[in-house]
Amino acid sequence: MTDIREAQFIARNSAGKLTQRPVSPHLGIYRWPITMVSSILNRIAGVALCIGSLLLVCWLSAAASSNNTYTAVQSFVASPLGLLAMFGWTAALYYHLFAGIRHLAWDLGKGFAIPSLNLISWIVIGLTGAFTILTWIIGYAALES
Amino acid sequence: MTTPAPKTTVMPKVTMMRSQLGRALGSGSAHSGAAHWWAERVSAVLLVPLTLWFIFAMVSLLGAKQQEVANYIAVPLHAGMFLALIALTFHHGAMGLQVVFEDYVHALARRQIYILTVKFLALVLGLTAAASVIKLAALGH
Numbered sequence: 001m002t003d004i005r006e007a008q009f010i011a012r013n014s015a016g017k018l019t020q021r022p023v024s025p026h027l028g029i030y031r032w033p034i035t036m037v038s039s040i041l042n043r044i045a046g047v048a049l050c051i052g053s054l055l056l057v058c059w060l061s062a063a064a065s066s067n068n069t070y071t072a073v074q075s076f077v078a079s080p081l082g083l084l085a086m087f088g089w090t091a092a093l094y095y096h097l098f099a100g101i102r103h104l105a106w107d108l109g110k111g112f113a114i115p116s117l118n119l120i121s122w123i124v125i126g127l128t129g130a131f132t133i134l135t136w137i138i139g140y141a142a143l144e145s
Numbered sequence: 146m147t148t149p150a151p152k153t154t155v156m157p158k159v160t161m162m163r164s165q166l167g168r169a170l171g172s173g174s175a176h177s178g179a180a181h182w183w184a185e186r187v188s189a190v191l192l193v194p195l196t197l198w199f200i201f202a203m204v205s206l207l208g209a210k211q212q213e214v215a216n217y218i219a220v221p222l223h224a225g226m227f228l229a230l231i232a233l234t235f236h237h238g239a240m241g242l243q244v245v246f247e248d249y250v251h252a253l254a255r256r257q258i259y260i261l262t263v264k265f266l267a268l269v270l271g272l273t274a275a276a277s278v279i280k281l282a283a284l285g286h
Contacts, residue, residue, distance in 0.1 A: 047245065050238040057274045060227075063214045064277035064284070070211040078208075090200070097196055100189050107186060139204050 038121035042099035045092040052089040090135055095128040181240060188237040195230045202226075212285070218278055219285025227278045235271035239264050 006020070008028065013019045030036065055077075062073040076082045102120055105111050111120055206217060218224050242263045250256040 043245065046238070046241045049234075050242055053234055053238060054270070056231075057270045057277075060274045060277035060281070063211055064280040067211050070214075074208075093196060093200065097193065101193065104186065104189060135200060135204065139207055142204060143207050 033118070034121040035117050038099065038124055041095060041125075042103075045096040045099070048088065048092040049096055052085070052092065055085065055089070087132070087136065091128060091132045094131045094135075095124065098124040098127050181243075185237065185240050185244075188233045188240070191229070192233050192237060195226065195233060198226055199230055215281045215285035217285070218281040219283075221282075224278055224282040228275055231271055231274045231278065235267040235274075239267035 009020045009022055011019060011021065059073055059077070062069040077086060102111070102124055111117065202217070202223070206214060209217070218227060243260050246256050246259045246263070250259055
């Protein structure tokens with residue numbers, strides 16, 4: 001076995017015996033195209049948003065509980081860790097939003113040509129970056145005024 | 146390392162492994178058919194404007210005091226938007242996580258436990274958030 005990829009061909013067949021054959025897909029073999037990156041990022045963003053929704057529940061229920069609890073949640077959000085979480089949440093929210101709209105376009109049968117897939121992947125990533133940064137600039141401006 | 150195909154005198158017979166009813170219902174490997182797919186899309190479409198509104202609302206509530214949050218949610222439209230956002234977010238999220246588990250967790254019993262746990266958590270957390278919104282709406286003016 002001279003090629004590391006051959007090791008990945010080892011699997012069990014339906015009889016439970018070891019066999020060596022190409023098994024697809026082995027992510028380690030591919031040089032990641034942007035479509036692959038943008039696809040898995042959408043799933044990661046979705047899972048991140050599910051975790052982020054816990055913070056929304058905390059924030060709302062704290063506001064509905066007592067002033068002390070609410071102040072505690074607010075001070076967590078304003079802490080470096082809280083700000084990092086909020087920044088990640090903003091980015092995940094925009095990413096899942098734009099990538100989701102892309103999915104809805106696919107559902108209508110649009111945009112399956114390879115060049116447009118590559119382009120739209122970059123557009124989704126670009127829009128996420130731009131909207132995330134813009135939202136935070138507006139947020140900080142709103143806090144200052 | 147190929148094994149020769151077993152010699153056989155029987156003619157290969159291709160059998161449709163799905164019943165006609167199964168084909169008509171459109172159920173796939175998850176046995177739930179197209180309903181899940183549709184519910185994901187419909188909630189996604191509704192979540193587009195709700196999410197944009199949510200970001201706008203959160204930015205305008207930055208650094209707000211408890212009473213200010215209550216006053217904001219006391220506006221009936223704001224409360225309605227929050228409740229719709231909460232319902233659809235937890236519905237959509239639970240469905241999304243279900244697909245993730247169906248893709249990556251192969252042990253059926255464990256997969257089912259994960260899916261049901263997520264659905265239960267989504268229900269409780271969603272209702273908690275909704276109850277908070279309703280209480281805040283009553284606290285505000």
